[in-house]
Amino acid sequence: MSEPTSNQQPIYKRVLLKLSGEALMGSQDYGIDPAVINRVASEIKEVIATGVQVGIVIGGGNIFRGAGLAQGGMDRVTGDHMGMLATVMNSLAMQDALTKINVKAVVMSALEMNQVCEQYVQKKAIEHLENGTVAIFAAGTGNPYFTTDSAGSLRAIEIKADVLMKATKVDGVYDADPVTNPDAKKFTTLTFDEVLKRKLQVMDTTAVVLCQEQKMPLRIFNLNTIGDLPKAVVDTSIGTSVVLGES
Numbered sequence: 001m002s003e004p005t006s007n008q009q010p011i012y013k014r015v016l017l018k019l020s021g022e023a024l025m026g027s028q029d030y031g032i033d034p035a036v037i038n039r040v041a042s043e044i045k046e047v048i049a050t051g052v053q054v055g056i057v058i059g060g061g062n063i064f065r066g067a068g069l070a071q072g073g074m075d076r077v078t079g080d081h082m083g084m085l086a087t088v089m090n091s092l093a094m095q096d097a098l099t100k101i102n103v104k105a106v107v108m109s110a111l112e113m114n115q116v117c118e119q120y121v122q123k124k125a126i127e128h129l130e131n132g133t134v135a136i137f138a139a140g141t142g143n144p145y146f147t148t149d150s151a152g153s154l155r156a157i158e159i160k161a162d163v164l165m166k167a168t169k170v171d172g173v174y175d176a177d178p179v180t181n182p183d184a185k186k187f188t189t190l191t192f193d194e195v196l197k198r199k200l201q202v203m204d205t206t207a208v209v210l211c212q213e214q215k216m217p218l219r220i221f222n223l224n225t226i227g228d229l230p231k232a233v234v235d236t237s238i239g240t241s242v243v244l245g246e247s
Helices: 032-051 066-071 074-099 120-130 148-160 192-198 205-213 228-232
Strands: 016-019 052-059 105-109 135-139 163-168 189-191 218-220 240-243
Touching: 016 032, 016 148, 032 052, 032 074, 032 228, 052 074, 052 120, 052 148, 066 074, 074 105, 074 135, 105 120, 120 148, 135 163, 148 163, 148 205, 163 228, 192 205, 192 240, 205 218, 218 228
Parallel strands: 016 052, 016 163, 052 135, 105 135, 163 218, 189 240
Antiparallel strands: 218 240
């Protein structure tokens, strides 16, 4: 667990945390690494302790990815529906990890499955957040052909989050792949126009444009760096910020 952040004032009141399914795999090739999801849950608990309200969207790429299944010959709509179900599985796992450390959490699905979780309703989601419950939004947007990046953007806007925080495997946005290019330059701040013009791999284009149009700022940070999640809600130097206007 990272150093306590309770002595610092959070920058945000409400955040939407976008996690990739792959982030939950850890060093495994498939599925969920219990050590990783428990560590992430502990860091979310730290964020909650600062008074910040947290919504979460988790991808399903550690189990199924609809676009990849479609490339293998499966009907795209069927593949995307399977991917949505994978996000429900990940969301239930996160709910369980949070509940075990005494953090109230609820899974709200864009697909109706009342025996497993609640159905997503925007006003009910905000009510959960205001009551201090972590709201985990599953099943993407509920529609095929949309990624969980787009779902993250949409939910962030709907719940009136102050920022969409995307957790990745790198500590921000670079002008080249820092893994293969040691001279890659990290950006501290970017505009949405720069992200689109440079075709930087921040989120998919639909998600970026939606955030730009609705003036939803982004923060991109490294989930694998222990402590960066709670630090990012109190320290603007963590990761890369994507904002409107001049950078």
